[in-house]
Amino acid sequence: MSVGVRTTSPRDLTDLASLTCGYSGPIAFIAGGTDLIIKQSGMDWPGLVVDLTRLSEIGAIRVSDTMAEIGAATSLTAVAAHPVLNRELPVLTQAAAQVGSVQIRNRATIGGNLASAVPAGDLLPVLKCLDCRVEIRRRDGSVQRKGFDELVVGQAKTSLANGDLIARIAIPLRHGPNRASAFAKIGLREVLTIARLNLAAVADFDREARRINDIRLVAGAIGPVPLRLDTVETVLRGRVVGQQLADDALQALVAVVDNTIRGRRSRPYKRRAIAGLGLDLLQGLFGRAFEPPHEMRFPA
Numbered sequence: 621m622s623v624g625v626r627t628t629s630p631r632d633l634t635d636l637a638s639l640t641c642g643y644s645g646p647i648a649f650i651a652g653g654t655d656l657i658i659k660q661s662g663m664d665w666p667g668l669v670v671d672l673t674r675l676s677e678i679g680a681i682r683v684s685d686t687m688a689e690i691g692a693a694t695s696l697t698a699v700a701a702h703p704v705l706n707r708e709l710p711v712l713t714q715a716a717a718q719v720g721s722v723q724i725r726n727r728a729t730i731g732g733n734l735a736s737a738v739p740a741g742d743l744l745p746v747l748k749c750l751d752c753r754v755e756i757r758r759r760d761g762s763v764q765r766k767g768f769d770e771l772v773v774g775q776a777k778t779s780l781a782n783g784d785l786i787a788r789i790a791i792p793l794r795h796g797p798n799r800a801s802a803f804a805k806i807g808l809r810e811v812l813t814i815a816r817l818n819l820a821a822v823a824d825f826d827r828e829a830r831r832i833n834d835i836r837l838v839a840g841a842i843g844p845v846p847l848r849l850d851t852v853e854t855v856l857r858g859r860v861v862g863q864q865l866a867d868d869a870l871q872a873l874v875a876v877v878d879n880t881i882r883g884r885r886s887r888p889y890k891r892r893a894i895a896g897l898g899l900d901l902l903q904g905l906f907g908r909a910f911e912p913p914h915e916m917r918f919p920a
């Protein structure tokens with residue numbers, strides 16, 4: 621961004637509303653700046669840049685018995701390290717812990733990751749999988765709530781209007797010994813790991829019977845927006861964890877790639893990648909109950 625950019629740093633949400641309410645030009649929020657600085661680097665911004673770092677109201681995590689509420693300006697380091705989120709929502713803390721590097725996670729926020737809405741965003745499939753609801757503060761100070769699919773509508777595209785601020789992300793909590801969740805990702809491991817593919821899952825798993833009562837699966841970075849894997853869920857639901865289940869799950873995952881990115885150059889890579897990721901995910905979800913096959917039977 622150039623030196624002449626007009627910036628402001630509101631103290632609280634009331635201050636923010638009074639600054640933006642009567643403003644008619646374009647507004648850009650800056651939270652951690654890890655996406656925005658790169659995008660706007662060297663460019664003149666014709667409007668107002670609003671720094672969110674002083675807004676402590678949207679920088680905290682609150683957990684009740686039924687809900688986790690995460691302020692949009694919470695850093696990914698804070699999300700990854702939160703003890704209750706670690707226990708209740710491992711899929712979320714595992715994804716946050718795998719974003720970029722320590723330095724990136726210290727600056728990057730969960731709200732910025734969601735608002736950027738890029739297919740490689742690691743938190744996107746997770747937040748869809750967890751059925752989050754997003755609280756939005758409009759320019760006039762009014763509040764609106766949207767589900768994930770209402771908010772993220774295309775590649776790097778949200779339904780946020782100019783000046784709409786993501787304030788909080790609410791995630792319903794379902795307790796019990798059967799709850800399991802996990803995240804798996806493949807990136808460019810030699811450099812910082814922007815995902816080339818990722819998977820998020822939440823399951824209801826009967827550990828004694830080793831049976832999957834229910835499962836919800838979402839893939840990221842396979843299309844413009846995260847993709848719910850209904851066909852794979854159907855293959856897994858009601859089944860006992862074991863070698864046959866692993867084979868069938870991998871077949872179904874590879875079929876998703878075949879159907880989604882047919883004819884694309886990345887298809888052979890993504891077919892193999894999703895099969896490997898599928899094994900990582902099953903192990904993350906079911907731990908010792910899932911013995912990975914000694915030999916991976918890669919679907920033809």
Ligand SMILES: Cc1cc2nc3c(=O)[nH]c(=O)nc-3n(C[C@H](O)[C@H](O)[C@H](O)COP(=O)(O)OP(=O)(O)OC[C@H]3O[C@@H](n4cnc5c(N)ncnc54)[C@H](O)[C@@H]3O)c2cc1C
Pocket residue numbers: 648649650651652653654655656657658672692693718719720721724727728729730731732733734735736740741742743784785786787812813814815
């Ligand atoms: C080297 C490097 C490695 C990275 N690796 C990964 C990775 O592995 N996985 C991954 O998912 N991402 C990765 N990223 C991307 C980035 O770190 C994340 O998308 C980050 O979470 C963005 O958050 P931020 O707070 O920095 O957003 P900012 O850069 O401040 O903002 C990003 C966009 O969101 C808008 N915005 C921010 N907060 C709000 C809000 N509360 N309400 C409305 N709009 C808002 C801004 O206006 C801007 O358009 C990487 C980035 C870099 C530079």
